[in-house]
Amino acid sequence: MRGLLGDAPGGSPAPVPPHRPIRSPGSGWSCLPPPPEASTPGHTPVRPSLSSTSSSLPSLVPLSCPRTGYFFRTASHRIIAPNRINRGRGVCMMSTSWRDKQQPSLINFIAAFLAANSYRLNFLSISPDFIFNNGGLSVAFVFETNWDCQNEDAVFSRVNRLKRQFKNLYVVVAVPTREQNESFNQSYHKYDIELGCPTFVPVNDPEMGFEKIAKIAHARGVCKQQDIISTMKIEREQAVQCMDAFLRVLTSIPGIDNHDANALAQAVGSIEAIAKASKGFILENTDLSMDKAETVVRFFRDPQYYLSPKIN
Incomplete structure (x- = not known):
């Protein structure tokens, strides 16, 4: 510099x-x-x-x-x-071939945006349109600044090729008109893209599109630095384990199956809330029958019932 x-x-x-x-x-x-x-x-x-x-x-x-x-x-x-x-907060690598196809005003906007946010901009001959290196993580982007339905085959073929090369790939598409948006949606389903592989981000204009690119790259870098993704995976596993234990408790009630247990979880809440709920409340907020609602109430409130041996 x-x-x-x-x-x-x-x-x-x-x-x-x-x-x-x-x-x-x-x-x-x-x-x-x-x-x-x-x-x-x-x-x-x-x-x-x-x-x-x-x-x-x-x-x-x-x-x-x-x-x-x-x-x-x-x-x-x-x-x-x-x-x-x-x-520098990070490095942004821009494809020279992509740059040469754009309006100078957009390139100037990108340069000013990156400089204001402490990114270093390099022009390189790379396969994606952009590669951001932030927080030790590289994220690649395909940036279509104006969707053209006549060019859809080339776009999706390129995306399929790049997603095999880059683990973290996003596709940002500018669809300023309603017709372009509908055309893009039809093409997306036509080529049978797997949801989130890669992630497509439609935007209204190229400037908004690049702001989205910078925000995604920054967020992924922060997640990498703070190991947020691993923490989320652990929390998700713990939540699944808690839900499994919840279902095991409720399905231990005679006559209550997984569907009934999920209905009680969504409509009433925790096991403590279910234990305090009345038969009328359960009937009003779930699809359980009167016999099942009465069984749930007795299971939590009648000692002679919940202490007696049961055979499922």
Whole structure:
């Protein structure tokens, strides 16, 4: 990034003091550095060279500030500070072939969005359109910025090929019109895509689509760092075990089967709540017969009944 940002006058990197997050009413961005101050008298700032930047980023205009170093103003007049770029949260790799097919305004939006969120952007020749590396986890994305039903076969063939190469793959599709949305839904079912393998994310426009991409990559990285997925698996196993124990208790009541036990669980709740429920409440909120409801009430409340031996 040194070629992009340049050095401060004197040859050494300009010091960057901390800045507090603020919100610009019109920009929609949540974290901005302080605005550039007026240049001091007699000070001639050195403009950094943009020779190393891509031709697809024409609207990154260099500015300078004696106190905070160099900034870059985007087409939407958003200021990007160097320390927001250098302190990387992760790396975003963009396919050069995908980049060359897009409008420069979209590429500029992506560059500004990534810089504002502390991602480093690299242009590489890769199979997916994007690969995010965040928190030690790589997530690949296919990004269709404008759904075309005439190109559906190529899109789904590519998705099927990539899902065998990448464990974490998402497909983001921009469907700005109702007709495009209906066409995409028909194609999705036509090609018999397994639900969640990979996950498809329809959006209204390309900008929203890339925001979704960044959020998904960030969320997966946080889950990886905090081992949230393993914790969820353990909690799910514990919940299943608790439900199995719950069903075993209720089905031990003579005449109560799994269907009746599930109906009681959904309508009444815990075993304690079932033990306190009246026969009328059980009849009103479940499909149990009067005999079964009476059996449940007796099982929990009549000592002579629940202490007597039972043969199922």
